Amino acid sequence: MSTISRPPDELRRAITADVRPVRSLVSPARRTLAAAAWVPPAIVLVLAVLGLRSDAPQLGWPMTWGPLILEVALGLVLVALALAESVPARGPARGPLAATLGTAALAFVAQVLLTRSASAGVTVANPLVTHGFDCFALQVLVGLPALVLVALLVVRAAPLRAAWAGVLGGAGAGLLADGIYHLHCPITDLRHVLLWHGAAVLFLSLLGLTAGVAWERNERRRMAERLGLRSPQTP
Amino acid sequence: MFGKSPRRGLPTHLGSNLGRAGGKGGVGLGDDREREAALAALMVAYQDGDAMAFEKLYGEVAGPMLGYLRSLTRDATRAEDLLQETFLQVHRVRHTYERGRPVKPWLYAIARNVFLMYRRAAGRLLRHEGLADDELPDVPVPPEVESLADRDHVQKALARLPPDRREALLLHHVMGLSFQEVGAVLGLTAGAAKLRAHRGVVELREFLRPEAT
Numbered sequence: 001m002s003t004i005s006r007p008p009d010e011l012r013r014a015i016t017a018d019v020r021p022v023r024s025l026v027s028p029a030r031r032t033l034a035a036a037a038w039v040p041p042a043i044v045l046v047l048a049v050l051g052l053r054s055d056a057p058q059l060g061w062p063m064t065w066g067p068l069i070l071e072v073a074l075g076l077v078l079v080a081l082a083l084a085e086s087v088p089a090r091g092p093a094r095g096p097l098a099a100t101l102g103t104a105a106l107a108f109v110a111q112v113l114l115t116r117s118a119s120a121g122v123t124v125a126n127p128l129v130t131h132g133f134d135c136f137a138l139q140v141l142v143g144l145p146a147l148v149l150v151a152l153l154v155v156r157a158a159p160l161r162a163a164w165a166g167v168l169g170g171a172g173a174g175l176l177a178d179g180i181y182h183l184h185c186p187i188t189d190l191r192h193v194l195l196w197h198g199a200a201v202l203f204l205s206l207l208g209l210t211a212g213v214a215w216e217r218n219e220r221r222r223m224a225e226r227l228g229l230r231s232p233q234t235p
Numbered sequence: 236m237f238g239k240s241p242r243r244g245l246p247t248h249l250g251s252n253l254g255r256a257g258g259k260g261g262v263g264l265g266d267d268r269e270r271e272a273a274l275a276a277l278m279v280a281y282q283d284g285d286a287m288a289f290e291k292l293y294g295e296v297a298g299p300m301l302g303y304l305r306s307l308t309r310d311a312t313r314a315e316d317l318l319q320e321t322f323l324q325v326h327r328v329r330h331t332y333e334r335g336r337p338v339k340p341w342l343y344a345i346a347r348n349v350f351l352m353y354r355r356a357a358g359r360l361l362r363h364e365g366l367a368d369d370e371l372p373d374v375p376v377p378p379e380v381e382s383l384a385d386r387d388h389v390q391k392a393l394a395r396l397p398p399d400r401r402e403a404l405l406l407h408h409v410m411g412l413s414f415q416e417v418g419a420v421l422g423l424t425a426g427a428a429k430l431r432a433h434r435g436v437v438e439l440r441e442f443l444r445p446e447a448t
Contacts, residue, residue: 004293004294004297004298004301005294006290006293006294007289007290007293007297007322008319010319011319011322011323012290014323014326015286015289015322015326016286018326019284019285019286019289020284021282021283021284022282022284022329022330023330024279024282024330024332024333024334025330025331025332025333026333027333086331087331087333088328088331088340088341088344088345088348089340089341089343089344089416089419089420090333090419091419091422092422093418093422093423093424093427094422094423095423095424095427096424157328157331158324158327158328158331158345160344160345160347160348161348161422216352219352220352220355220356221356223320223349223352223353223356224353224356224357226320226323227316227317227320227353227356229353229356229357
């Protein structure tokens with residue numbers, strides 16, 4: 001096998017033209033802190049604008065704030081995995097990745113069931129419809145800034161499996177939003193929570209996935225143009 | 236033979252490159268850890284804006300990376316294109332190398348991703364390109380099986396391996412990555428990477444048995 005000691009001239013010229021110093025990226029765990037910093041202001045904002053859930057006295061401190069703490073913790077774990085995924089050779093293995101996503105889904109369902117067992121909440125005539133879309137839209141609105149923040153942190157690095165990073169970041173943002181929105185929504189009917197609040201988490205995950213897939217396609221297109229597999233797009 | 240640590244001896248092409256760089260740039264040649272530390276030092280200098288460090292890094296790793304890309308593409312010319320593309324990507328994302336971490340898994344993960352993107356982008360073109368199923372271009376041969384047959388036979392046997400096993404086997408036994416690092420490159424746990432590489436070697440030996448050939 002031949003040895004290669006020097007880069008080809010074309011490559012060397014390209015590198016030499018842009019060899020400015022760069023700051024090494026900090027670890028995924030430290031970058032996760034940037035996403036975590038978004039949580040307290042979001043809680044304050046939701047409580048100030050929408051107010052604390054009306055059945056909070058019934059639920060007590062543990063069941064009012066416990067699900068928030070659980071979901072925020074798991075959401076940040078997913079965000080940390082998304083940020084790890086965005087650094088070459090730092091992404092989690094498939095097994096642990098699937099296990100973490102499964103745990104997050106189970107935790108979501110568990111906190112729904114526990115909250116329901118602690119309080120009957122506000123009764124609505126048709127839990128599948130009433131307030132459903134409002135909750136969905138508001139929860140997505142709460143989660144969107146987190147998703148945008150995570151997406152910025154991900155693309156600042158180099159996501160090799162951007163679709164995975166997108167799903168993880170979206171699911172993380174979705175769990176953060178659900179945990180925070182749990183402080184406001186007093187409807188504990190399982191049909192309402194699993195359908196509409198679950199849909200908000202899924203929607204943010206799909207949004208992350210879509211952004212990741214779009215990123216991958218764009219990267220692939222640019223590489224194909226450089227390799228001459230397709231001609232550059234005309235404006 | 237199939238222990239946890241990467242094998243000690245480096246493939247001859249990498250050894251020669253290290254020798255050259257070591258003589259010129261003071262890169263240590265002691266063992267794997269020293270080699271890895273030397274690569275990390277070059278990477279840090281490169282991040283700090285040292286163009287010479289890039290050239291030395293290229294000299295150290297381009298040979299084995301080309302071998303790796305050849306084994307993935309089964310096309311020597313295309314592998315060279317992808318090697319240049321890999322180094323362009325390396326340059327673009329050099330800030331994502333975290334100081335103090337091993338360089339090789341980071342580089343091989345980028346190279347692998349470049350190949351995967353190429354494979355998806357090329358799509359149908361690939362069906363008409365490249366070598367036959369039982370052929371590989373000149374790729375490095377695992378030393379564990381080098382003595383069992385001549386190089387041509389070993390390469391033919393390598394070509395018959397399932398791609399995932401061949402990849403894990405080459406990354407560990409030829410490129411010298413630990414199973415932890417192979418797992419990081421392939422998105423697997425260290426145990427799964429070890430299993431793949433081990434099955435690859437067992438299968439390779441099977442192919443190379445005199446009665447099999």
